[in-house]
Amino acid sequence: MPGSGKSTLGKELASHLDWAFIDTDNLLTAWFGLKLEQLLSSLGLEGFLQAEKMVVQELILHRCIIATGGSVIYSENAMRKLQQIGLITYLHADYRIIEKRVSQNPQRGLVAPKGQDLWEVYQERVPLYREYAELEISTQTGTLQECVYNLMEGLNEKENFPEIKRILDRGTE
Numbered sequence: 001m002p003g004s005g006k007s008t009l010g011k012e013l014a015s016h017l018d019w020a021f022i023d024t025d026n027l028l029t030a031w032f033g034l035k036l037e038q039l040l041s042s043l044g045l046e047g048f049l050q051a052e053k054m055v056v057q058e059l060i061l062h063r064c065i066i067a068t069g070g071s072v073i074y075s076e077n078a079m080r081k082l083q084q085i086g087l088i089t090y091l092h093a094d095y096r097i098i099e100k101r102v103s104q105n106p107q108r109g110l111v112a113p114k115g116q117d118l119w120e121v122y123q124e125r126v127p128l129y130r131e132y133a134e135l136e137i138s139t140q141t142g143t144l145q146e147c148v149y150n151l152m153e154g155l156n157e158k159e160n161f162p163e164i165k166r167i168l169d170r171g172t173e
Contacts, residue, residue: 001122001129002108003101003145004091006067012148014065017163023067027055029139036069036109045113053078061085069119071111073128083132087158089151090133093140133137134158 008147014021025036040048052069056078059066065120066086072078082088093101099118102108112121123144130136133156140146149168156164 001070001093001125002110003105004070004093004097004115006070006091008144009139009147009151010065010067012144013151014149015152015153016167017063017161019163020061020064021067022059022061022064024052024055024072025067025069028052031055037155040109040111045111048061048111049074052122057081069111070125073125073132076144079132087135087155088133089135089137089154090129091139092126092129092136093138095119098122112147 010023011021012021014025028039029035032051039051043051049071052072053075056068056072056075059081064086066082068078068082072082079088095118102110104116110118110121116124135158137147137151137154142150152164152168155161156168
Protein backbone atom coordinates (compact mmCIF):
# COMPACT_ATOMS: atom_id res chain seq x y z
CA MET A 1 0.00 0.00 0.00
CA PRO A 2 1.22 3.50 -0.60
CA GLY A 3 2.18 5.05 2.71
CA SER A 4 3.07 1.77 4.44
CA GLY A 5 6.74 2.74 4.68
CA LYS A 6 8.29 0.48 2.03
CA SER A 7 10.74 3.03 0.64
CA THR A 8 11.47 4.81 3.93
CA LEU A 9 12.05 1.63 5.94
CA GLY A 10 13.76 -0.11 3.04
CA LYS A 11 16.37 2.63 2.62
CA GLU A 12 17.03 2.76 6.35
CA LEU A 13 17.35 -1.02 6.69
CA ALA A 14 19.66 -1.21 3.66
CA SER A 15 21.80 1.53 5.19
CA HIS A 16 22.07 -0.36 8.51
CA LEU A 17 23.07 -3.57 6.72
CA ASP A 18 25.29 -1.89 4.13
CA TRP A 19 23.19 -3.54 1.42
CA ALA A 20 21.83 -2.09 -1.81
CA PHE A 21 18.33 -0.62 -1.94
CA ILE A 22 16.11 -0.94 -5.00
CA ASP A 23 12.71 0.68 -5.46
CA THR A 24 10.96 -0.94 -8.41
CA ASP A 25 9.02 2.27 -9.04
CA ASN A 26 12.38 3.92 -9.79
CA LEU A 27 13.30 1.04 -12.11
CA LEU A 28 10.03 1.54 -14.00
CA THR A 29 10.59 5.28 -14.42
CA ALA A 30 14.19 4.73 -15.52
CA TRP A 31 13.25 1.97 -17.98
CA PHE A 32 10.42 3.90 -19.66
CA GLY A 33 11.69 7.45 -19.12
CA LEU A 34 8.32 8.55 -17.74
CA LYS A 35 6.95 9.46 -14.32
CA LEU A 36 4.72 6.79 -12.82
CA GLU A 37 1.56 8.85 -13.41
CA GLN A 38 2.53 9.32 -17.08
CA LEU A 39 3.35 5.65 -17.42
CA LEU A 40 -0.01 4.63 -15.96
CA SER A 41 -1.80 7.10 -18.22
CA SER A 42 0.13 5.92 -21.28
CA LEU A 43 -0.06 2.16 -20.70
CA GLY A 44 -3.36 1.90 -18.84
CA LEU A 45 -3.79 -0.22 -15.73
CA GLU A 46 -3.21 -3.59 -17.41
CA GLY A 47 -0.15 -2.38 -19.31
CA PHE A 48 1.28 -0.81 -16.16
CA LEU A 49 0.86 -4.07 -14.23
CA GLN A 50 2.58 -5.96 -17.07
CA ALA A 51 5.49 -3.48 -17.04
CA GLU A 52 5.80 -3.83 -13.27
CA LYS A 53 5.79 -7.63 -13.60
CA MET A 54 8.51 -7.45 -16.28
CA VAL A 55 10.77 -5.28 -14.10
CA VAL A 56 10.39 -7.60 -11.09
CA GLN A 57 10.97 -10.76 -13.11
CA GLU A 58 14.27 -9.37 -14.41
CA LEU A 59 15.66 -8.86 -10.91
CA ILE A 60 18.72 -10.92 -10.04
CA LEU A 61 19.95 -9.55 -6.75
CA HIS A 62 21.80 -10.55 -3.62
CA ARG A 63 22.10 -8.70 -0.32
CA CYS A 64 19.53 -6.16 -1.39
CA ILE A 65 16.39 -4.60 0.04
CA ILE A 66 13.65 -4.22 -2.59
CA ALA A 67 10.65 -1.92 -2.20
CA THR A 68 8.08 -2.83 -4.82
CA GLY A 69 5.12 -0.83 -5.96
CA GLY A 70 2.07 -2.00 -4.01
CA SER A 71 0.35 -3.17 -7.18
CA VAL A 72 2.99 -5.86 -7.81
CA ILE A 73 0.78 -8.04 -5.61
CA TYR A 74 -1.58 -8.48 -8.58
CA SER A 75 1.04 -10.47 -10.54
CA GLU A 76 1.39 -14.03 -9.32
CA ASN A 77 4.49 -14.51 -11.50
CA ALA A 78 6.19 -11.43 -10.06
CA MET A 79 5.35 -12.50 -6.51
CA ARG A 80 6.73 -16.00 -7.14
CA LYS A 81 9.94 -14.43 -8.46
CA LEU A 82 10.22 -12.29 -5.33
CA GLN A 83 9.70 -15.40 -3.17
CA GLN A 84 12.56 -17.10 -5.04
CA ILE A 85 15.03 -14.29 -4.45
CA GLY A 86 14.19 -13.32 -0.90
CA LEU A 87 11.94 -13.10 2.10
CA ILE A 88 8.73 -11.14 1.45
CA THR A 89 7.78 -8.80 4.26
CA TYR A 90 4.44 -7.05 4.51
CA LEU A 91 4.71 -3.62 6.15
CA HIS A 92 1.29 -3.16 7.69
CA ALA A 93 -0.49 -0.04 8.86
CA ASP A 94 -4.19 0.42 9.56
CA TYR A 95 -6.21 2.17 6.89
CA ARG A 96 -6.50 5.45 8.81
CA ILE A 97 -2.69 5.65 9.05
CA ILE A 98 -2.27 4.89 5.34
CA GLU A 99 -4.91 7.49 4.45
CA LYS A 100 -3.15 10.13 6.58
CA ARG A 101 0.27 9.38 5.07
CA VAL A 102 -1.05 9.38 1.52
CA SER A 103 -2.89 12.68 2.06
CA GLN A 104 0.38 14.25 3.23
CA ASN A 105 1.95 13.45 -0.14
CA PRO A 106 -0.57 14.33 -2.87
CA GLN A 107 1.99 13.50 -5.62
CA ARG A 108 1.92 9.85 -4.56
CA GLY A 109 -0.01 7.86 -7.11
CA LEU A 110 -2.33 4.94 -6.60
CA VAL A 111 -2.44 2.17 -9.17
CA ALA A 112 -6.06 1.06 -9.15
CA PRO A 113 -8.93 0.46 -11.54
CA LYS A 114 -10.88 3.61 -12.40
CA GLY A 115 -13.42 4.45 -9.73
CA GLN A 116 -11.69 2.43 -7.02
CA ASP A 117 -10.70 4.54 -4.03
CA LEU A 118 -7.95 4.04 -1.45
CA TRP A 119 -10.25 2.19 0.97
CA GLU A 120 -11.32 -0.31 -1.71
CA VAL A 121 -7.70 -0.86 -2.77
CA TYR A 122 -6.69 -1.36 0.87
CA GLN A 123 -9.44 -3.96 1.44
CA GLU A 124 -8.50 -5.77 -1.77
CA ARG A 125 -4.73 -5.81 -1.23
CA VAL A 126 -4.32 -6.60 2.47
CA PRO A 127 -5.39 -10.27 2.12
CA LEU A 128 -3.07 -10.63 -0.89
CA TYR A 129 -0.13 -9.11 0.99
CA ARG A 130 -0.76 -11.51 3.86
CA GLU A 131 -1.00 -14.47 1.48
CA TYR A 132 2.51 -13.92 0.10
CA ALA A 133 4.30 -12.47 3.13
CA GLU A 134 6.55 -14.61 5.27
CA LEU A 135 6.84 -11.79 7.78
CA GLU A 136 4.47 -8.98 8.78
CA ILE A 137 5.72 -5.86 10.55
CA SER A 138 3.57 -3.00 11.83
CA THR A 139 4.68 0.45 10.70
CA GLN A 140 1.90 2.45 12.28
CA THR A 141 3.59 3.36 15.55
CA GLY A 142 7.12 4.01 16.72
CA THR A 143 10.01 5.91 15.26
CA LEU A 144 11.74 4.97 12.04
CA GLN A 145 14.57 3.44 14.07
CA GLU A 146 12.13 1.38 16.17
CA CYS A 147 10.43 0.08 13.02
CA VAL A 148 13.82 -0.82 11.49
CA TYR A 149 14.81 -2.62 14.71
CA ASN A 150 11.50 -4.56 14.75
CA LEU A 151 12.04 -5.45 11.10
CA MET A 152 15.58 -6.69 11.80
CA GLU A 153 14.33 -8.78 14.73
CA GLY A 154 11.64 -10.34 12.54
CA LEU A 155 14.09 -11.05 9.72
CA ASN A 156 16.58 -12.55 12.16
CA GLU A 157 13.91 -14.94 13.47
CA LYS A 158 13.03 -16.08 9.94
CA GLU A 159 16.47 -16.44 8.34
CA ASN A 160 20.14 -16.49 9.22
CA PHE A 161 21.42 -13.04 8.33
CA PRO A 162 24.81 -12.62 10.06
CA GLU A 163 24.77 -8.87 9.41
CA ILE A 164 21.45 -8.49 11.22
CA LYS A 165 22.52 -10.71 14.10
CA ARG A 166 25.67 -8.60 14.65
CA ILE A 167 23.64 -5.38 14.74
CA LEU A 168 21.05 -6.84 17.11
CA ASP A 169 23.76 -8.28 19.38
CA ARG A 170 25.44 -4.86 19.59
CA GLY A 171 22.12 -3.32 20.61
CA THR A 172 21.73 -5.68 23.58
CA GLU A 173 25.26 -5.28 24.94
